[in-house]
Amino acid sequence: MSVAHMSEHEREEAETREQRALGFWLYLMGDAVIFALLFATYAIMIPGTAGGPTGKDLFDLNNAALETVLLLVSSTTFGFASLSVRTGNRSAVIGWLAVTFLLGAGFVFLEVREFAGMIAKGAGPDRSGFLSAFFTLVGTHGVHVTMGLLWILILSAQVMLKGLTAPVASRLYRLGLFWHFLDIAWVGIFSIVYLPGLL
Amino acid sequence: MEQHGLRNYLIGFVLAVVLSAIPFWLVATHALPPQRTLLIIGIAAVLQVLVHLRFFLHLNFTTTPKENLLALVFTALLIFIMVGGSFWIMFDLHQRMMT
Numbered sequence: 033m034s035v036a037h038m039s040e041h042e043r044e045e046a047e048t049r050e051q052r053a054l055g056f057w058l059y060l061m062g063d064a065v066i067f068a069l070l071f072a073t074y075a076i077m078i079p080g081t082a083g084g085p086t087g088k089d090l091f092d093l094n095n096a097a098l099e100t101v102l103l104l105v106s107s108t109t110f111g112f113a114s115l116s117v118r119t120g121n122r123s124a125v126i127g128w129l130a131v132t133f134l135l136g137a138g139f140v141f142l143e144v145r146e147f148a149g150m151i152a153k154g155a156g157p158d159r160s161g162f163l164s165a166f167f168t169l170v171g172t173h174g175v176h177v178t179m180g181l182l183w184i185l186i187l188s189a190q191v192m193l194k195g196l197t198a199p200v201a202s203r204l205y206r207l208g209l210f211w212h213f214l215d216i217a218w219v220g221i222f223s224i225v226y227l228p229g230l231l
Numbered sequence: 232m233e234q235h236g237l238r239n240y241l242i243g244f245v246l247a248v249v250l251s252a253i254p255f256w257l258v259a260t261h262a263l264p265p266q267r268t269l270l271i272i273g274i275a276a277v278l279q280v281l282v283h284l285r286f287f288l289h290l291n292f293t294t295t296p297k298e299n300l301l302a303l304v305f306t307a308l309l310i311f312i313m314v315g316g317s318f319w320i321m322f323d324l325h326q327r328m329m330t
Contacts, residue, residue: 050296057299061306068310072317097255104247107287111240115233212287216280222251223276227258231265 049202056206060213063176067217070169071224078229080161087166087229090155092146096226099142100218103177106135107215114208117201122191125204129188132211136181143174170225173217180214183207243286250279 038046078087113128147167150156157167187207190200254272257263263271284290290300 054296054298054302058302061302064306065309065313068314069317072314076317076321093255093259100251100255104244104251107283108240108244111243111287112237115236115240118233118236209288212283215287216283219251219276219279219283223254223272227254227272228269230258231268 045198049198052202053205053209056209060209063213064217067169067172067220070165070172071220074165074169075224077161077165080165082160082162084160084163085153085155086162087225090150090153091226091229093226093230095142095146096222099139100222102135102139102142103215103218106132106139107212109135110208110211114204117196117204120196122196125191125196126188129184129191133181133184133188136177136184136211140174140178140181143170143177147171147174166225170221173214173221176210176214176217180207180211183210239286239289243282246282246286247279250275250282 109128109131113125113132116124116128147170150163155163157164184207187200187204190203194200254268254275257268257271261268289295290303292300
């Protein structure tokens with residue numbers, strides 16, 4: 033629908049949606065600053081192992097690679113969900129959201145398993161400054177992904193119950209921003225934490 | 232699904248796979264000396280972030296609202312000051328403590 037044919041009410045609604053998209057974008061920028069500072073803290077704390085295990089002793093390249101694949105594929109499948117929103121294909125949206133959810137859940141599972149294994153080996157966040165920084169950085173990302181999973185469930189329910197109405201589509205758009213942003217943060221994590229740690 | 236949009240996501244996906252596979256492969260095989268591998272990890276990461284911004288978040292200079300780009304540039308500046316400043320202080324302190 034072109035702007036000229038919109039009623040006053042529709043124009044106001046479109047404007048509200050744009051404002052919300054900008055507001056959410058500003059939130060993501062704030063989140064980017066948080067992650068950047070956690071990255072800086074981590075980089076500074078790398079030598080602070082207090083005689084305990086280093087990244088080389090603890091990290092597993094295959095696990096990090098698998099997590100990378102899961103998150104990257106989930107970012108792409110969320111893209112397919114967004115495209116299905118545009119064409120108004122309700123069942124395709126739900127299907128792609130379900131695939132995205134499963135991939136994201138797989139990522140969280142691998143991360144929780146890695147954390148549990150480290151803690152069982154006595155390499156928990158209380159072992160050294162290095163490990164405190166590691167768990168804070170990677171854990172913050174993991175909590176974000178978990179929140180994203182909850183958000184996917186809630187919006188899937190909304191798509192099922194309400195259909196692809198303008199407000200639901202606008203929420204899906206912001207969830208998409210959030211989900212793609214988390215994949216960018218993960219690129220930082222494997223490039224700063226796992227790969228240099230295993231070098 | 233829309234053809235154009237679909238192509239965009241697939242291009243982004245393939246580029247991201249390549250830009251992830253290269254650094255992972257280098258670390259797995261130790262094909263290059265560590266210093267050079269680190270450099271390539273850094274370059275691949277920066278390129279991959281740009282790929283994500285362009286193909287997944289659809290940022291560009293024509294349709295993206297100016298406020299969004301401005302916020303992004305401002306955030307990059309903040310990150311540069313805060314992260315750069317932290318490194319400067321901490322490494323300087325580290326050197327003073329050693330000598």
